[in-house]
Amino acid sequence: MNTITAPAIEYLQLAPLLIVFGAGILGVLVEAFAPRYLRRAMHIPLTLLSLAGAFALVIVQTIKGVPTKPSAMGAVAVDGPTLFIWGTILVLAFISLLLLNDEDHFVPAASAVPGSAEEERALIEGNVHTEVYPLALFAIGGMLLFPASNDLLIMFVALEVMSLPLYLLCGLARRRRLLSQESAMKYFLLGAFSSAFFLYGTALLYGYAGSVDLAKISTALSANVGQDALLFTGAALLGVGLLFKIGAAPFQAWKPDVYQGAPTPVTALMASGTLVAAFGALLRVFWVAIGELDWDWSPIMWGVAILTMVVGAILAITQTDIKRMLAYSSIAHAGFLLVGVVAIGDAKQNATALAAILFYLAVYGIASIGAFAIVTMVRDAGGEAWHLSRWAGLGKRSPKLAGLFAFFLLAFAGIPLTSGFFGKYAVFQAAVAGGAVQLVVVGVVASAVAAFFYVRVIVLMFFNDPAPDGPTVVLPSWGTASVVGFAALATVVLGVFPQPVLDLAQSAAGSLFVR
Amino acid sequence: MHVVYPAVVAALLFSIGVYGVLARRNTILVLMSVELMLNAVNLNLVTFDVWLRDQLHGGQVLTLFVIVIAAAEVGIGLAIVLAVFRNRQSIDLDRLRDLFEPPNSSDPDGSQPAATKVTTGVGPE
Amino acid sequence: MELYAPILVLAVLAAGFAVFSVSVAPFTGPKRWNRAKLDAYECGIEPTPQPVGGGRFPLKYMITAMLFIVFDIEIIFLYPWAVAFDQLGVFGLIEMVLFIVTVLVAYAYVWRRRGLDWD
Numbered sequence: 001m002n003t004i005t006a007p008a009i010e011y012l013q014l015a016p017l018l019i020v021f022g023a024g025i026l027g028v029l030v031e032a033f034a035p036r037y038l039r040r041a042m043h044i045p046l047t048l049l050s051l052a053g054a055f056a057l058v059i060v061q062t063i064k065g066v067p068t069k070p071s072a073m074g075a076v077a078v079d080g081p082t083l084f085i086w087g088t089i090l091v092l093a094f095i096s097l098l099l100l101n102d103e104d105h106f107v108p109a110a111s112a113v114p115g116s117a118e119e120e121r122a123l124i125e126g127n128v129h130t131e132v133y134p135l136a137l138f139a140i141g142g143m144l145l146f147p148a149s150n151d152l153l154i155m156f157v158a159l160e161v162m163s164l165p166l167y168l169l170c171g172l173a174r175r176r177r178l179l180s181q182e183s184a185m186k187y188f189l190l191g192a193f194s195s196a197f198f199l200y201g202t203a204l205l206y207g208y209a210g211s212v213d214l215a216k217i218s219t220a221l222s223a224n225v226g227q228d229a230l231l232f233t234g235a236a237l238l239g240v241g242l243l244f245k246i247g248a249a250p251f252q253a254w255k256p257d258v259y260q261g262a263p264t265p266v267t268a269l270m271a272s273g274t275l276v277a278a279f280g281a282l283l284r285v286f287w288v289a290i291g292e293l294d295w296d297w298s299p300i301m302w303g304v305a306i307l308t309m310v311v312g313a314i315l316a317i318t319q320t321d322i323k324r325m326l327a328y329s330s331i332a333h334a335g336f337l338l339v340g341v342v343a344i345g346d347a348k349q350n351a352t353a354l355a356a357i358l359f360y361l362a363v364y365g366i367a368s369i370g371a372f373a374i375v376t377m378v379r380d381a382g383g384e385a386w387h388l389s390r391w392a393g394l395g396k397r398s399p400k401l402a403g404l405f406a407f408f409l410l411a412f413a414g415i416p417l418t419s420g421f422f423g424k425y426a427v428f429q430a431a432v433a434g435g436a437v438q439l440v441v442v443g444v445v446a447s448a449v450a451a452f453f454y455v456r457v458i459v460l461m462f463f464n465d466p467a468p469d470g471p472t473v474v475l476p477s478w479g480t481a482s483v484v485g486f487a488a489l490a491t492v493v494l495g496v497f498p499q500p501v502l503d504l505a506q507s508a509a510g511s512l513f514v515r
Numbered sequence: 516m517h518v519v520y521p522a523v524v525a526a527l528l529f530s531i532g533v534y535g536v537l538a539r540r541n542t543i544l545v546l547m548s549v550e551l552m553l554n555a556v557n558l559n560l561v562t563f564d565v566w567l568r569d570q571l572h573g574g575q576v577l578t579l580f581v582i583v584i585a586a587a588e589v590g591i592g593l594a595i596v597l598a599v600f601r602n603r604q605s606i607d608l609d610r611l612r613d614l615f616e617p618p619n620s621s622d623p624d625g626s627q628p629a630a631t632k633v634t635t636g637v638g639p640e
Numbered sequence: 641m642e643l644y645a646p647i648l649v650l651a652v653l654a655a656g657f658a659v660f661s662v663s664v665a666p667f668t669g670p671k672r673w674n675r676a677k678l679d680a681y682e683c684g685i686e687p688t689p690q691p692v693g694g695g696r697f698p699l700k701y702m703i704t705a706m707l708f709i710v711f712d713i714e715i716i717f718l719y720p721w722a723v724a725f726d727q728l729g730v731f732g733l734i735e736m737v738l739f740i741v742t743v744l745v746a747y748a749y750v751w752r753r754r755g756l757d758w759d
Contacts, residue, residue, distance in 0.1 A: 206574055
């Protein structure tokens with residue numbers, strides 16, 4: 001009889017995770033026992049303080065020194081890249097939550113039919129679904145765990161913990177309810193479908209390597225045991241599941257629908273946090289577990305990267321919905337980031353590419369939250385002014401807001417003096433050093449195409465006449481205003497002085513992923 | 516028993532699930548097909564666990580996690596289906612077409628999906 | 641064979657209890673006639689006649705069923721612990737208590753939100 005020993009858990013290293021999940025559970029207790037009028041007042045400090053606390057712990061951990069081996073018996077890897085990603089996600093989550101905090105984004109009673117008596121009553125009573133706070137916390141906890149997971153079991157659990165609350169949050173928009181619920185349904189079905197692929201890949205890799213531990217899969221590769229059919233099928237299916245989460249073509253179909261339908265703060269959280277988390281997990285699987293196989297997977301990844309950039313950039317041109325356009329822009333950016341994933345080589349090359357990806361993720365996440373925050377402020381009678389034509393002439397009516405939006409779009413396009421420029425530059429430079437010159441050429445062309453539709457929106461805002469019954473710009477709450485302010489400031493500062501954050505990313509990436 | 520038999524059965528089950536997701540138009544049946552895919556994975560995991568004589572039974576443990584998460588997924592999925600059904604009186608996937616690529620990009624009024632009129636939200640319609 | 645002895649004992653006990661309950665009940669319990677009691681048992685719904693396709697179910701069934709399934713399946717995590725609890729010692733006990741507390745929090749939410757009320 002073999003004996004099982006109690007595992008050693010490094011609680012301090014996992015503390016950021018534990019705080020976020022703990023706050024989520026406390027949030028459920030608040031929902032259960034606090035009277036209705038107190039709930040929001042309790043949720044806001046609980047949520048924001050827990051995120052801030054987790055961020056502080058990440059900093060403490062970074063100063064204390066990065067652990068050199070995985071914690072919790074090899075299940076969770078708290079290494080340099082993980083700490084950087086955690087810091088990024090926590091900042092992005094914090095500002096997304098400030099945005100989410102505006103109460104009029106969410107439906108008063110999710111189960112009521114729009115326009116029904118039930119809903120009237122909920123509105124009059126001033127009901128709000130304060131469950132969004134614990135749900136968001138659980139999703140954020142999943143986002144933290146996803147890129148840190150060092151075995152496929154934890155990765156799957158994290159994937160679901162991240163996705164399940166997001167499915168629900170997508171369906172809770174106050175306005176354009178049918179669209180919101182439809183987006184939740186589509187996201188759910190496609191997400192469940194893709195996680196089944198992820199799992200089947202996991203099962204096959206388990207059959208190949210005899211373990212779901214990423215390091216052990218890697219060892220099994222070099223020992224060349226097991227059957228190649230299992231390995232290749234497993235890796236491909238796992239890749240499908242992960243590429244779905246980052247929205248890479250040909251698995252991008254959910255992204256525009258979901259981004260369009262979901263409440264805009266939730267879209268902001270998904271566009272930033274989920275993308276960062278999913279890229280972390282993708283890198284860990286492809287570089288740690290099957291990094292030795294790069295000769296086999298990088299041609300496919302080349303194809304996926306090219307397809308993603310081209311599809312994202314070209315389809316964005318035809319969009320008339322502002323959120324849909326930003327979704328396609330997010331697809332294109334996922335493609336640019338994949339260029340960095342392909343640039344795998346020796347340890348030094350890997351560190352350069354990893355640092356570039358980490359920096360790109362951070363700056364893109366912040367800029368996209370800023371852009372979505374502005375989308376929440378431009379309103380028509382029936383909610384956000386979603387149609388691009390409604391944005392015509394916005395620059396003449398509220399030049400400050402339009403100017404900020406134009407600035408975020410320029411950051412997406414990668415114009416110098418914005419943070420996006422350095423992000424793109426770093427990734428493309430790493431890819432050139434990694435020998436992927438052709439890919440970078442495609443990337444630059446796709447960036448040019450993407451710049452076209454960003455500039456088109458800017459031209460629309462500043463050089464077209466405003467419609468007589470154009471949308472109004474609501475006075476932002478302190479939360480939304482500070483989100484926009486922070487995002488704009490970060491985009492400027494990182495566009496002028498990127499060095500501190502670049503250095504941070506480089507030192508985080510220097511140690512690479514632990515095995 | 517050779518490991519190939521259960522592995523092939525699992526692959527077939529998984530393929531049936533994939534077919535169901537792609538071919539079915541009823542949301543509940545699509546959900547069931549996804550569950551079938553997950554159960555195919557479970558079968559595979561248990562098979563490999565026995566085949567590899569895994570000392571720590573990693574495969575079986577992962578199976579337990581899959582079962583639990585599948586249950587959570589169904590709970591959330593049915594809740595979303597229910598919300599959609601209440602608003603539309605239908606769970607036909609083909610009729611969920613409000614989120615779409617607008618056919619004509621330069622026509623701001625004509626291309627508005629019908630749903631925006633219905634669900635401008637709260638208040639009297 | 642010795643390995644299976646406890647299972648046999650359990651089976652005998654279970655069968656004995658079942659037979660005992662069923663055979664003793666008619667002699668000891670009160671008898672009140674009710675038409676519903678004579679219906680075929682179908683999880684609490686009217687057996688016949690039903691509209692084509694079974695008709696619509698009240699939502700209450702679905703919520704109760706989902707709650708049952710979710711809480712029922714959470715317990716699955718107790719099985720691996722039951723297999724190895726003596727080897728895991730206090731650590732395993734604490735972890736399981738934490739897990740059950742987490743499930744209880746969800747239960748408290750359902751209870752306070754009247755998810756368990758039938759009407």
